[in-house]
Amino acid sequence: MNSRAAAPLLATPYLLWMLAAFAAPLGVVALLSVQESPEIFAPLSFIPSGVQYTDLATDPFSRRTILRTLALGASVTLASAILGYPIALWLTRLPPRWRPLGFACVLVPLLTNVVVRSLGIILLLAPGGLVSNLLAFLGLPRVNLLFGWFAVGLALTQVFLPYMVLALYDVLEAQEKRLAEAAAGLGAGPAVTFFRVTLPLSLQGLRAGLVLVFLLASTAYVSATLVGGRQVMVSGMVVLKEGLEILNYPAASALAMVMLGASVLGTLLIGRAILLATPWTVGRAPRRLPALPPALRRGLVVALEAIGPLVSRLLLGIALLLLLFPLVLVAVSSFNDSPQATVAQWLGFTWRWYAAVLGNERYLGDAWVSLQLALAATGVSLLIALPAALALARGTFPGREALAAFFMLPLALPGIAIGLGMLRLLQWFTLLPAFLGILAVHVVLVAPFMLAMLRASVAGLDRGLEEAASGLGAPPLRVFQRVVLPQLAPGIAVACLIGFLISFGEVTVTAFLTTARLQTLPVRIYAEAAFSLENTVNAISTVFILVTVLLLLAMHRLVPLDRVWRR
Amino acid sequence: MTCLTRRLILGAGAAAPFAFMRSPVAQIQRGQELTVGVWGGAQERILREFVATPLEQQHGVKINFVLGGTPERRARAYAERGRPSFDIVYLNIFESRQAVRDGVTQAPTDRVPNAANLYPAAKLGGYGVAFNPVTIVYDRRKVDAPMTSWKDFWRADLRGKVIWPTYPGAQGTSALLMAAKIWGGSENDIEPAFRQIAALKPFAAIQGSQDQLFTMFDQQVGAASVEFGSFTRAYAEARNPNIVIADPTEGQALATNVACITVGTQKQALAEAWVNLHLSPECQRAYAERIYYSPTIRNLDLPADLRAKLIMGEEAVGRLVDFDWDVVIRNQPRWSSRFTREIAG
Numbered sequence: 001m002n003s004r005a006a007a008p009l010l011a012t013p014y015l016l017w018m019l020a021a022f023a024a025p026l027g028v029v030a031l032l033s034v035q036e037s038p039e040i041f042a043p044l045s046f047i048p049s050g051v052q053y054t055d056l057a058t059d060p061f062s063r064r065t066i067l068r069t070l071a072l073g074a075s076v077t078l079a080s081a082i083l084g085y086p087i088a089l090w091l092t093r094l095p096p097r098w099r100p101l102g103f104a105c106v107l108v109p110l111l112t113n114v115v116v117r118s119l120g121i122i123l124l125l126a127p128g129g130l131v132s133n134l135l136a137f138l139g140l141p142r143v144n145l146l147f148g149w150f151a152v153g154l155a156l157t158q159v160f161l162p163y164m165v166l167a168l169y170d171v172l173e174a175q176e177k178r179l180a181e182a183a184a185g186l187g188a189g190p191a192v193t194f195f196r197v198t199l200p201l202s203l204q205g206l207r208a209g210l211v212l213v214f215l216l217a218s219t220a221y222v223s224a225t226l227v228g229g230r231q232v233m234v235s236g237m238v239v240l241k242e243g244l245e246i247l248n249y250p251a252a253s254a255l256a257m258v259m260l261g262a263s264v265l266g267t268l269l270i271g272r273a274i275l276l277a278t279p280w281t282v283g284r285a286p287r288r289l290p291a292l293p294p295a296l297r298r299g300l301v302v303a304l305e306a307i308g309p310l311v312s313r314l315l316l317g318i319a320l321l322l323l324l325f326p327l328v329l330v331a332v333s334s335f336n337d338s339p340q341a342t343v344a345q346w347l348g349f350t351w352r353w354y355a356a357v358l359g360n361e362r363y364l365g366d367a368w369v370s371l372q373l374a375l376a377a378t379g380v381s382l383l384i385a386l387p388a389a390l391a392l393a394r395g396t397f398p399g400r401e402a403l404a405a406f407f408m409l410p411l412a413l414p415g416i417a418i419g420l421g422m423l424r425l426l427q428w429f430t431l432l433p434a435f436l437g438i439l440a441v442h443v444v445l446v447a448p449f450m451l452a453m454l455r456a457s458v459a460g461l462d463r464g465l466e467e468a469a470s471g472l473g474a475p476p477l478r479v480f481q482r483v484v485l486p487q488l489a490p491g492i493a494v495a496c497l498i499g500f501l502i503s504f505g506e507v508t509v510t511a512f513l514t515t516a517r518l519q520t521l522p523v524r525i526y527a528e529a530a531f532s533l534e535n536t537v538n539a540i541s542t543v544f545i546l547v548t549v550l551l552l553l554a555m556h557r558l559v560p561l562d563r564v565w566r567r
Numbered sequence: 568m569t570c571l572t573r574r575l576i577l578g579a580g581a582a583a584p585f586a587f588m589r590s591p592v593a594q595i596q597r598g599q600e601l602t603v604g605v606w607g608g609a610q611e612r613i614l615r616e617f618v619a620t621p622l623e624q625q626h627g628v629k630i631n632f633v634l635g636g637t638p639e640r641r642a643r644a645y646a647e648r649g650r651p652s653f654d655i656v657y658l659n660i661f662e663s664r665q666a667v668r669d670g671v672t673q674a675p676t677d678r679v680p681n682a683a684n685l686y687p688a689a690k691l692g693g694y695g696v697a698f699n700p701v702t703i704v705y706d707r708r709k710v711d712a713p714m715t716s717w718k719d720f721w722r723a724d725l726r727g728k729v730i731w732p733t734y735p736g737a738q739g740t741s742a743l744l745m746a747a748k749i750w751g752g753s754e755n756d757i758e759p760a761f762r763q764i765a766a767l768k769p770f771a772a773i774q775g776s777q778d779q780l781f782t783m784f785d786q787q788v789g790a791a792s793v794e795f796g797s798f799t800r801a802y803a804e805a806r807n808p809n810i811v812i813a814d815p816t817e818g819q820a821l822a823t824n825v826a827c828i829t830v831g832t833q834k835q836a837l838a839e840a841w842v843n844l845h846l847s848p849e850c851q852r853a854y855a856e857r858i859y860y861s862p863t864i865r866n867l868d869l870p871a872d873l874r875a876k877l878i879m880g881e882e883a884v885g886r887l888v889d890f891d892w893d894v895v896i897r898n899q900p901r902w903s904s905r906f907t908r909e910i911a912g
Contacts, residue, residue, distance in 0.1 A: 038900075040645060041669070061908050119782055126786040146788070147772050226779060229772040231911060241907070244638035245735050246900045247645065339805050347806060419639075423646040430652065511639045515652065516602045516631030527607035527634030533778050534608060 007395025014388035014407060014447065017380075021440040022410055025421030029413065032420070033253035040247045052254035062238070062255070069235040070262055072149065073218030076156045080213045081206065083157065084164035086316035087323075089198075091165070092173045092562075099561045100552035103497070104545065105324055106166070109159045110501050111548055112326045112541045113525065115533050116333070118226035120326045121155045122146060125227075147229030155223040158322050160216050164209035166498055167453055170491040171205030172198070173562055174460045191308030192301055200277070204459040207274040208452040214266050215411040219259065235259050236414045243420050256417035263412035267405050281459070282396075327545065334538035353539035363540070366521040373435070373520060374504035377442035378496050381450045384443070386492070389454035407451055410444045415508035418445075422512055434518040438510060442503045449502060450495040457491025493559045497552075595837045597627035603841065604643070604656040607634040609858050617850035618841055628837060637662065644671050644829060651829035654838045657696075659737050663825035664692030665896045672827035679839050681846035681864065686884050689863035692892075693827035694842045697851075697860035698878050700819035700887055701741035704780075704799045706809050709790035714813045717749045720767060720791065728790035729767050730783055733775045734906040735899055741820030742793040743902065744890050749817055754894045757902060765909055773911050777802075784810055795822070797859035800876055819878070821887040823863065 034048035056062045087106060094102045109117060124130050125145040132142045145151055175198065183193040199206075221236030228234075235255055243252030279286050292300070337348035357363050392404050410418070422429060422441070429437050461484065469479045485492075507522040514523050525537055555561075601622075605611060611632060619630040633640075637658060644656050648671050658666060666672040675682055675690050682694055689695025705714050711724040720729055732738035747753055747760035771789030774780040777798045783789055784807055796812045796819065803810040826845055828838045844850060848867045854860040855869055861878040862869075869879065878884060 041648070115778060122782055122786060126788065129786070146786075225775055229774070231770075231773060233907065233911070238907075240638075241903065244642055246903055247642075248900060339801070420642070423642055426643070426646050427650070511635055512643065514633055514635060516600070516633055519634065524607060524634055526636060527611075529607075529778070 007391045008397045010387035010391035010395075011403060011407075014384040014451070015403075017384050017440075017443060017447070018407065018409075022444045024425055025418050026409065026413065028421040028424045029253045029256055029417050032249045032424075033257045035250040035253075038248040038250050040249065052250045053258070055251070056254055056258060065233050065235050065238055066255075066258060066262065068149075068233070069218055069259070070266070072153060072156070072234060073214050073266070076153055076160060076217040077210055077214045079153065079157045080161050080164040081210065083161055083315055083319040083322070084168055084209060085199075086312050087161070087165045087319045088168035088172050089312075090316055091169050096556075096560065096562050100556045101549065103552050103561065104549045105320065105327075106162050107497075107501065107548060108323055108327045108545065110162050110505065111545050112330050113529075113533075113537045114159070114222050115226060115529060116330055116538060116541065117159065117326045118155060118223060120329045121151055121158070121223075121227045123329070124325065125151050125154070147227070147231055149228075149232055151227040151229075152224045152232050152234075154322075155227045156217050156220055158326075159223065160213045161319065161323065163212045163216065163449070163498065166494050167209035167212060167456060168202060168205045170453070170457045170494055171202045171460050173490060174457070174487075175201055189301075189305035189308070191304040194308070195304075203274050203278050204281075205456040207270060208456040210270045210274075211267050211408060212411070212449060212452055214270065215263050215408065218263055218266070219412070219414040221414070221416075236416065239414050240416050243416055249420060252420060253417060256414050256420075259414060260409070260412045264405050264409070267408055267412070268401065271401055271404065330538045330541045330545070333535060334542045336535060336538075339534060353535045354543070356536050357539045357543065363521065363524070363536075366519055366524045369518060370504050370521040373439060373442060374500045376435075376439050377446050377503040378450075378499040380439070380443045381447040381499050382492065382496060385447050385451040385454055385495070386488075388451055389458045392451075393455050393458035404455075408448050411448045415445075419509045419512035422509065429513065430515070434515055438513055438518060438520075441509060441513065442506060445506060445509065446499040446503050450499045453495040453498065454488075454491060457488055457495075460491075461487055487563070489559050490561050490563060493555060493561055497555075595626045595628065595834075595840060598629075599626075599834050599837050600629045600631055601654050601834055601837050601841060602631045602633060602652060604633045604635060604640040604653045606636070606657065613850065613853045613857060614845070617847070617853055618844040621844060622837070622840060626837070626840070630841075641666070645669070647829075649831045651831050653829055654832040654834050655841055656827050656829060658693070658825050658827055660692070660695075660821065660823045660825065661737075661740065661892050661896055661899075663823075663827050664892045666827055667692045668893070668896075670830055672829055679843045679846065681843045684846065684864040684866045686863055686865060686881075688821060688884060688887065688889060689823055693825040694846060695823040695863040696826050696842075696845050697824045697854055698863055698884065698887070699737075699795050699797050699822050699824060699860055700878055701738050701793060701822050702796045702819040703791060703813040703815055704794045704796070705791035705811055705813065706784060706787070706789075706807075707811050708809050709787070713811070714791060714815070716816050717745045719815075721763065725790055727769055728771050730772045730774050730780060730789040730792035731764065731767065731770050731910065732780075732793045733773050733911060735903050736775070737822045738774075738793050738795065739906070740895065741822060743906070744895065745793075745817065745820055745888065748888070754890050754898070757898065761905060761909055768910075781807075797861070800859050818886045818888040821889045824860070 031044065033052055034050070035042070035045055036049035036051050091099065091102045091106070122129070126132070127142060127144045127146070131145065136142050179197050179201070180193050183197045188196065219236050221234055221240055224232050224234045224237060239252045239256050239259075242248045242255065275282070276287070291297070332346075334353055335349050335351070336346060337350040337352075388407065392400060432440070465483050465487070466479050469483045470476075474482065505522050506520075507526045510520055511523050511526060514520070521540070525540065528534060529537070603614075605614060611634060615632075619632075622628055623630060633653065640653070640656050641658060641662055644651060644653055644666065647653070648669070656672065658672075663672065667674050672693055674692070675694050677683065679694060682690060685695060689698065703714050703717065703719070707713070709728060719725065732742050734740060734743055743757070743760050743764070744754055746763055747757050750759035750763045752759035772783055774783060774792055777794055780792050780794055781802045784802075799810060799812050803812065826842050828835070828842065832838055846864055848864065851862040851864055851867050852869065855862055855873060855877055859876055865881075869877070878887065
């Protein structure tokens with residue numbers, strides 16, 4: 001671990017997996033994007049044509065869509081960061097035995113079906129909804145926030161906020177509590193302590209959160225379709241429309257490639273900004289910003305300290321409401337005696353949705369497949385992402401940031417485009433054993449998340465402890481086993497949690513690859529929703545949330561979510 | 568010429584003993600597996616009960632369901648043209664006709680006995696297994712008078728209250744084509760439709776699926792939209808009695824669910840047996856009773872109260888408005904692009 005020359009080697013397994021399972025579909029999408037003919041059965045041409053890109057560049061509608069999508073992604077990222085800090089700090093301050101429940105609260109949006117979650121947003125924002133009623137109660141005019149950019153932004157913030165919170169959680173949890181005490185002892189109030197101590201020390205985690213949320217938000221399209229009322233066009237929707245409805249693969253691929261480029265650029269910019277803000281990580285002297293005049297500075301500090309606690313409590317309240325609202329909806333709906341899932345009125349109590357799920361061997365069989373797949377994908381991803389995280393966080397080899405950006409590529413390419421790429425490879429793909437084929441793809445989709453989070457955790461490790469262990473004669477492997485791993489345990493636990501949930505819930509790409517031999521639970525739910533979303537979906541979500549709480553409690557016993565030796 | 572003669576002689580000689588068979592795989596063999604791509608939920612349940620289980624019991628075969636949405640299924644079938652992993656895929660009206668034209672699925676034949684009972688409109692682009700016409704649906708509390716014509720969308724009392732369906736998609740396609748028809752255009756002259764639909768702006772919303780529309784009706788976001796009558800009836804009966812399924816004077820737009828046998832399937836006979844059972848009166852009755860899909864066969868009688876909720880009989884089926892789907896398919900990319908730019912967004 002101490003040998004710097006070995007650092008790039010540690011990233012090799014991850015790199016090899018990417019090359020084996022992701023480079024091929026990416027290559028197909030890139031090749032499709034330089035085809036001249038949009039005809040679906042036209043033979044592939046290896047002479048590149050720029051016509052699809054020219055079309056994109058000269059079409060004001062496409063340009064507008066791309067720019068608006070990126071702006072939406074940036075806004076959602078910012079909102080997630082602002083709401084993510086209060087929640088993550090709240091989690092780190094929860095007594096250890098309550099933490100699994102705190103985590104469950106944060107994870108609710110990831111455990112509920114997107115259609116049902118969207119219904120929650122609609123109930124909040126509709127003309128007769130909660131927000132409008134609240135405004136009316138306060139004597140303000142009623143507003144219709146539904147079916148517009150605000151609704152889409154809110155829906156995306158809700159579902160991507162958990163990633164931000166979990167990315168921040170581990171670095172905040174690992175922070176030395178005595179630093180905050182020292183700041184307080186030197187006269188800093190909570191607001192100044194946050195901005196001058198807590199925030200700078202958590203920037204590695206913030207980077208992971210920003211990258212994940214930005215990439216997810218700029219490729220998302222389902223929420224935009226559901227709560228944007230089709231008046232909001234994002235590029236993911238256009239890729240879907242061109243690719244799956246019009247069957248114009250070259251146009252869809254070109255747009256996907258442009259989005260890929262823009263996302264990579266965004267990732268690099270975020271990395272650059274964080275690097276500028278954390279000069280000590282590369283041993284540079286901090287830049288001195290021009291200081292404010294003392295009177296102004298004092299005024300600012302007083303103002304911050306006065307409103308800080310209030311604002312942070314308000315943000316925590318809003319964030320918790322946003323995260324937990326779907327839970328109420330799902331739990332209540334799962335007992336509602338209505339055939340359709342998206343019902344806002346109560347039609348009577350029933351257990352029959354639970355009976356339909358738990359008594360149906362097909363649901364249980366598919367759930368078993370999903371469980372095995374998610375466990376395997378998480379395990380493999382951990383094995384390749386942890387060494388890669390060590391390489392990226394500790395290595396100083398040239399091209400490190402470029403490699404980091406390449407490792408994030410699967411998140412930057414819209415899922416639909418990966419699916420379209422896989423279609424062309426289907427005849428080779430089906431030669432693989434069904435489980436192995438889908439596992440390979442799931443690892444590609446899961447590993448970047450785990451890598452981003454683990455990288456932040458590794459960056460927060462106390463090198464002094466490792467040096468002390470080495471100095472006392474421990475060989476590198478033993479240092480890793482006895483010193484590094486225990487420190488990383490909460491970070492690994494959280495990364496595995498996220499990886500498991502992503503794989504367990506993946507439907508966009510899996511839907512293209514489902515065969516008679518292998519079907520996952522989310523694909524079954526999606527297939528049913530394509531006809532009519534039945535209330536069984538809410539029963540499944542409720543069961544799943546309960547199971548998650550139990551799993552978290554069990555996991556907390558095995559791998560504590562906090563650092564036990566600090567308690 | 569030589570080549571032709573030689574091929575003829577060889578071919579005739581080789582084929583002579585088997586002249587009574589179409590191909591070596593033309594008979595159902597025990598142990599065969601049939602892979603069917605179809606929607607989940609009620610449709611999967613009905614098909615398992617009335618088609619899959621009888622076939623498995625009678626012939627000792629195995630039926631694999633691959634559940635999913637139409638877009639992925641269609642994309643898969645196109646990617647695997649000629650060497651399909653699906654033996655049967657279920658598509659909608661225009662996708663099925665396009666798939667036949669593109670050589671992805673087979674045109675219907677008389678080798679399926681029950682296909683003889685199909686209405687002609689259901690025997691194009693595959694085997695129509697259900698009529699699921701698209702019509703006007705509205706909230707009676709939000710309009711001044713009942714809606715009886717497609718032109719009623721342009722009435723003053725509906726200004727700003729219309730929930731238009733997105734294009735492409737069965738509902739959006741029907742809405743666009745009906746608008747063209749009533750405003751003096753046609754599938755060959757779509758201009759009036761785009762002009763008139765744009766004049767409806769601002770919309771209360773644009774809907775992309777029935778579930779989305781029903782939520783909008785629940786939340787009273789708008790007054791009227793264009794949707795499948797079948798689902799909307801189930802919705803109105805279950806939770807919103809204010810919703811009316813109109814029967815406009817110009818007719819409802821024809822839409823069908825179609826069973827399509829893939830080109831290149833190795834289980835032709837089994838696939839045809841599957842379709843035959845899907846077109847049996849028992850299966851069609853279950854569709855009508857459980858999800859209000861109208862039968863596509865003529866030899867089914869249903870109780871009067873159920874008939875009233877469906878499209879049944881030569882006259883009613885004849886009133887369904889059909890279009891030249893070749894023209895529609897050819898123009899789809901252009902119309903889709905126009906819709907995104909001029910109507911939505």
